[in-house]
Structure formats: structure tokens, C-alpha cells
Amino acid sequence: MTANETTTAPAPAPVTGPGVQVVAALLRRGDHIVLVQEQRDGQVMWSIPGGGVERGELLTEALVREVKEETGLNLTAVGPLAYLVNTTTDRYPSTVVLTFDCGEWDGEIAVHDPDGKVTGAVLLPLDEAKAVLASSTATRPEIEPVLDYLDSLTAGRVWSYRDDQPID
Incomplete structure (x- = not known):
């Protein structure tokens, strides 16, 4: 190679295979909302309930x-789609999170998480829940959209993040 020659690294190969589908629920009752406490990557954090859609499962069934x-x-009716979040990270490429605004549910709060990650769930007044979410160590794509939606109740927004940074 001469002094004037440069080498260019080849472009990374596109990630193949399916992305990750996730559903989440804004469980609202009047001016209260349900939050869950999770253990994730050694940290305790607060978010709204939700998780991955299993192979062969419909979104509503997963929710x-x-x-x-x-x-x-017991979710007795799946509410309307509130917003959609599209993220991509090395760990979870091409993830789509669909969050539904659900007001029809019954039963008593009792965690039965087979993964053991969710350690608690509470029904909080909206202002208190928003403060808890704002101070949560959950990822930016998990917190920003829910807080924005709870402030405006404007449905249909699509949020996009690459490595937890917003894409406008």
C-alpha cells in the first residue's frame, strides 16, 4: 500500500431475521394508573406492564x-392503540413496542411473573405515577413516550430511537 492509498472498511451486514414485538398497557382507572416495579440488569426500575409477544401469539393475546x-x-377489553415506539439497539434490533390505553380490567393486584423480573405492581394517582416514571432508571424509549401521552392523551404518535437516542 502506498502513502496515498486508503482502505475503507466494508459496510456492516444488515441484521437479518425477525425483530422483536412488544406490547404494553396503560392500565388507567379514572385519575390513577398501574405501574410495575422490575429488576433488570441489576437495577430496580418502574414502568408500565408489558412484554414480548411470543411466537404464534396475537398482540391482544400477548397483552x-x-x-x-x-x-x-384481568384485562377485559384491549383499549385503543395509544402510541408506537420503534427502537433498535445491538441487544434488541428492530424492536416495535405497541402501547394500548386500557381502562377495562378487574381483579386484585398480585404479581405472577414467570420470569421473576417484576417484583411489584401498584395503582397510583396519575401525578404520583408520572413523578415515579420521571425518576425511573428505565430506558428513555420506555419513559418519554408514556409521559408525553399521559400529558396530552393524543394517540397515534410514532417514536423512533436508535441506541436510546431519539430520531426526528
Whole structure:
């Protein structure tokens, strides 16, 4: 190689295979909302209930299952789509999170998480829940959209993040 020659690294190969589908529920009752406490990567954090859609499962089926596992509550109707978050990270490439605004549920709060990550669930007044979420160590894509939605209740927004940084 001469002094004037440069080498260019080849472009990374595109990630193949399916992305990750996740559902989440804003469990609202009047001016109260359900939050879950999780142990993740050695940290305790607060978020809304939700989790991965299993192979062969419909989004609504996954939402009902995740709500039951993480809160013990029975989702009696899946509410409208509140917002969608699209993220990509090395750990979870091409993830789509669909969050539904759900007001129809019954039962008593009791965590039955088979993964053992969710350690608690509570029904909090909205202002208190927003303060807890704002101070949570959960990822930016988990917190920003839910706080924005709770402030405006404007449905249909799509949030995009690459490595937890917003894409406008």
C-alpha cells in the first residue's frame, strides 16, 4: 500500500431475521394508573406492564397475558392503540413496542411473573405515577413516550430511537 492509498472498511451486514414485538398497557382507572416495579440488569426500575409477544401469539393475546402475569389483573377489553415506539439497539434490533390505553380490567393486584423480573405492581394517582416514571432508571424509549401521552392523551404518535437516542 502506498502513502496515498486508503482502505475503507466494508459496510456492516444488515441484521437479518425477525425483530422483536412488544406490547404494553396503560392500565388507567379514572385519575390513577398501574405501574410495575422490575429488576433488570441489576437495577430496580418502574414502568408500565408489558412484554414480548411470543411466537404464534396475537398482540391482544400477548397483552392480556402480560398484564395478568405482571399485575394479576384481568384485562377485559384491549383499549385503543395509544402510541408506537420503534427502537433498535445491538441487544434488541428492530424492536416495535405497541402501547394500548386500557381502562377495562378487574381483579386484585398480585404479581405472577414467570420470569421473576417484576417484583411489584401498584395503582397510583396519575401525578404520583408520572413523578415515579420521571425518576425511573428505565430506558428513555420506555419513559418519554408514556409521559408525553399521559400529558396530552393524543394517540397515534410514532417514536423512533436508535441506541436510546431519539430520531426526528
